[in-house]
Amino acid sequence: MTHLGRLYDLLDDVRLPDGAIPYSQVSSWELRFLYLLGRHHLTGGDRLVELGSGGGGSTYALALGLRESPVFDERTGRLHAYDFFRVGKGTFASEKFFTSGSRPEGEDSFLDDFRSRLEPFLPFLEIHAGDLWQTSDPLDTGPVEFLHVDIAKTARVFRCVTERFLTRLRPGSVVLHQDFAGPRLPWLHHSTGALLPYVEIAGPPIRSTLAFEVVRPIPEEVLRRIAEDAYTVDEKLALISAVQDRVDLDHTGGIPFKPVLEFAKAYVAHYAGDHRRAWSIAKPLTSDAYLSRTRADHFAQVRRAYEQERERGGGGSRLGRLVKKAVGR
Numbered sequence: 343m344t345h346l347g348r349l350y351d352l353l354d355d356v357r358l359p360d361g362a363i364p365y366s367q368v369s370s371w372e373l374r375f376l377y378l379l380g381r382h383h384l385t386g387g388d389r390l391v392e393l394g395s396g397g398g399g400s401t402y403a404l405a406l407g408l409r410e411s412p413v414f415d416e417r418t419g420r421l422h423a424y425d426f427f428r429v430g431k432g433t434f435a436s437e438k439f440f441t442s443g444s445r446p447e448g449e450d451s452f453l454d455d456f457r458s459r460l461e462p463f464l465p466f467l468e469i470h471a472g473d474l475w476q477t478s479d480p481l482d483t484g485p486v487e488f489l490h491v492d493i494a495k496t497a498r499v500f501r502c503v504t505e506r507f508l509t510r511l512r513p514g515s516v517v518l519h520q521d522f523a524g525p526r527l528p529w530l531h532h533s534t535g536a537l538l539p540y541v542e543i544a545g546p547p548i549r550s551t552l553a554f555e556v557v558r559p560i561p562e563e564v565l566r567r568i569a570e571d572a573y574t575v576d577e578k579l580a581l582i583s584a585v586q587d588r589v590d591l592d593h594t595g596g597i598p599f600k601p602v603l604e605f606a607k608a609y610v611a612h613y614a615g616d617h618r619r620a621w622s623i624a625k626p627l628t629s630d631a632y633l634s635r636t637r638a639d640h641f642a643q644v645r646r647a648y649e650q651e652r653e654r655g656g657g658g659s660r661l662g663r664l665v666k667k668a669v670g671r
């Protein structure tokens with residue numbers, strides 16, 4: 343069993359305080375795992391970082407675990423919380439992050455609500471409000487003991503996560519990728535594939551979260567290739583296949599990761615503009631019960647792009663596409 347694996351046995355017995363935890367977009371299973379990490383695993387010796395704190399649900403669960411930990415020292419340990427802490431176009435933040443559950447007239451920031459909900463933990467919480475590219479320090483190379491990634495909803499933000507945070511992982515560091523069940527975020531999947539030789543996956547994903555521990559130093563070259571998105575489409579698909587070999591059903595038995603990751607491959611091709619290939623990967627998945635129930639909009643998106651390409655006369659042969667590319671039309 344992995345170091346983190348022993349926490350799975352404790353999941354069923356965690357009781358988080360009713361009413362105290364702010365609204366969260368992560369499931370109660372994931373909140374319990376965050377609590378257990380804080381309570382039984384993390385030390386606070388190096389930086390603890392949460393990227394994408396939202397209204398503070400995930401932050402609260404982790405901070406509560408740290409408070410109850412026998413080794414975390416609130417005088418020296420620091421939990422860093424990064425988020426826009428405001429709603430608006432392109433933020434991916436929900437109005438539900440306001441304590442009232444909706445955006446008050448003339449207000450877009452929920453930072454004060456976050457602070458007041460997290461009040462018991464403010465002495466060891468460091469809040470970084472704004473766009474991650476602005477609020478993270480490119481010169482900070484301090485080791486990161488824990489990284490919760492619930493922010494990488496675009497490739498642009500994932501690049502920041504890679505350049506400024508993955509580079510600071512060391513053997514023993516723990517990473518949680520939220521939204522690992524999201525096929526539209528394939529960078530989470532192929533980057534994990536690239537990191538596999540250097541990490542140990544904790545166990546089955548917990549709902550949408552994959553957890554791993556770094557067990558060997560990650561070569562700079564690997565991190566550079568991830569950050570610069572330097573893998574070809576075929577390489578990315580192979581990296582995702584490597585992850586598929588390692589994960590199956592999530593811990594609760596509700597999410598089948600093999601087809602989810604297959605769908606992520608379709609999105610690799612979709613984002614690369616190869617809509618024919620994307621649909622050829624996605625189409626057979628329409629018969630998957632889980633995906634057809636939960637991802638109808640994804641299928642529609644990938645299929646629409648393919649059909650539009652065909653209507654424009656772009657759905658021809660690979661040679662045809664290469665010729666079109668070469669002549670610029």
Ligand SMILES: C[S@@+](CC[C@H](N)C(=O)[O-])C[C@H]1O[C@@H](n2cnc3c(N)ncnc32)[C@H](O)[C@@H]1O
Nearest residue numbers: 366367394395396399400425426434435473474
């Ligand atoms: C899925 S939500 C986080 C949910 C939260 N962990 C919870 O427990 O409910 C993703 C968060 O990422 C933040 N975010 C996305 N892109 C960002 C960026 N470039 N800089 C800062 N925050 C960002 C959004 O503001 C949003 O609150």
